[in-house]
Amino acid sequence: MRLADDFRNSELAKGLIDGIRRTSTRKARLMEFCGGHTVAIMRHGIRQLLPPTIEMLSGPGCPVCVTGNADLDKTIALARIPGVILTTFGDMLKVPGSRSSLQEARAEGADVRMVYSTLDALQIARQNPSRQVVFLGVGFETTAPTVAASVLQADKEGVGNYFVLSLHKLCPPVIKAILDSGEIKISGLICPGHVSAVVGSQSWDFIARDYGIPCVVSGFEPLDILQSVHMLVSQVEKGEFKVEIAYRRGVSAEGNKRALEIMYQVFEPGAAAWRGVGTVAGSGLRLGKAYQRFDAEAAFEFDPGPTVEPKGCICGEVLRAVKTPQDCKLFRTVCTPANPVGPCMVSSEGSCAAYYLYEATDER
Amino acid sequence: MCLAVPALIKTIDGDEAEVDLGGVSRRASLMLTPEAEVGDYVLLHAGYAINIVDQSEAEETLSMLREMARLGEDSE
């Protein structure tokens, strides 16, 4: 069994697509919360294969996209502090803040280094004892435990020059905020597969229970997504609303208890600002009291400068799924992956980037 | 969300493992999955194993999908 390839099998995909077409009679508007799902759906051309009864909406589950300019400006200000090595996942390098980006800061002399893992950032800290290594913590519940683990490791070893700027966010509170706003009506939710691997499918119970919306936890291969659509459509047809797991090989109801323990040992929930949505209580993670000495915000003095939002950019509305990229006047005209105005275009998981890269406007 | 890929644990040394993805190998931290064993597939995300892949569930899912494809063909 070759895990990734098996879940791309075109014969099995055909079986699922036929199943979806046979089952779907009513209009269904399905949202995939997670940016990774948006990309997978676009990359494999899944929308074209679905019957016209099904409409797909992309949600705000792109941690880079939902990081606001004020926070981006903080990261750039930190990077500019002499002696600081700013380590970050590649996703964040090109995102434009109010005036600059980490990539630009690097070109101007800031020491900004891309890493694949906090393990690498810790290693940089060990190898550069006279410098201060700040890790830019961006990501949801999939990533936050890994950053928490790195703080525990640094603590254990007594690495005194490792810091974290936590911009981590939690998914359930923001899904709740979006549903509460009443701006969009969805018939079903494709739940994030890897966030669920950590938090468990139980984290989405409230959506079915309190909002009557069917939920299916999905993996990221084409068959996973098709299977999830099939399961959601089946629920919609039967008028059911429950939480189901399609991604059974990776997700359980309780999630990964150890990962959650570690995450909450180091971090505590607090309010966080989501681009386009505003501040949502309890939706962010900040370093807890016991680990304050690792907090970059506390350890350094820096001035991010005034926050400026890009004019004409409707990333916020795209993130809330009230507008699509095509609704934006800047899409493809001014705002392109080469010259992005907002994060939805520069993030590898942003809706605008996905639509730009994979969707032909003149062929469907 | 978040890119995680299935990787096979080849060796374990304390809370780190050597994992393999189609011939490419990398060290991964097992701090979040201390119960993982050699021969397990784990979901590798940013250098950490965030969960163990349940291979029997994978097989079951594939069987179900094969059944579905077969039924679909029969009804055509």
Next chain:
Amino acid sequence: MSDRILLAHGSGGRLAHELIEKVLVKPLSNPLLDRLDDSAVVPFSGRLAFTTDSYVVNPIFFPGGDIGKLAVCGTVNDLSMVGATPLYLSLAFIIEEGLLIEELERVLLSVQAAAREAQIQIVTGDTKVVNKGSADKLFVNTAGVGTVPEGIEISGSNARPGDKLILSGTIGDHGIAVLSQREGLGFATKLESDCAPLSGLVAEMMAVSRRIHSMRDPTRGGLATTLNEIAAQSKVGIRIEEEKVPVRDEVRGACEMLGIDPLYVANEGKLVALVHPADADAVLDKMRHHRYGKNAAIIGEVRPDHTGRVVMKTTLGASRIVDMLMGDPLPRIC
């Protein structure tokens, strides 16, 4: 000689001459180069193909090659892509002060080996040394010339609807091999760069068909960028099938882990040829019998519609656009 390159090695004096004679000319020795005139004078007739390139790869030594091999192969391949027989190369080095001479010697040995395989001569060169920090160990610049036979017009603007697209082998090998050596990414692989001179392969292909309309080597930006360039230049549409594009397991594994698409990863020993449909099978067969074309495959065709665009049929049978590369294919975690 000291064991490191000093600024004096670039100054034209005795130290510089010693370096040139012992380290640079000796391994590449040929009657033209040995003269060390300001210019090499060579007999010539017919149409001249002329190309230039600079090489700044980091690290300079990577699995399967180094900057020297890359410089020769890259230039030879640029000439081959227009159907030229490569003849002569120039080789200019910009060396960062402090480079170990032993490393420079290794690079020259690779240049020698690649030049021999490609049957070209390096006939002229230049050396400069810059202050520490002004160059990343070693930069190499080349110019290459070759002859193009009469009646051959192989160009990115000559693709015609109906042409078949033949890819000479697996994609992404070079980029991933180099990436595996970068700090902060840390993965190990037996994968090597596919860096190779393709002049021999191209000669065989041209021997079976005079209707190869376009050829290109998908280096930086990968196959996707190259196909977009051809589609734009020739004002045609290109359609490829995802399942037909050969990718090694290791490349797939690394790309999945890093969140990169193999279509955008650099190759240094591959080509894509756009061939008249009646000749495609014969060309493919020839390629498959060559060392550098063993995994050759027909991956798509040229269309009169969706001009300027590359469309791919995914494994699921749906269609999606394959756009050009925007910036670096950055490893991502999201």
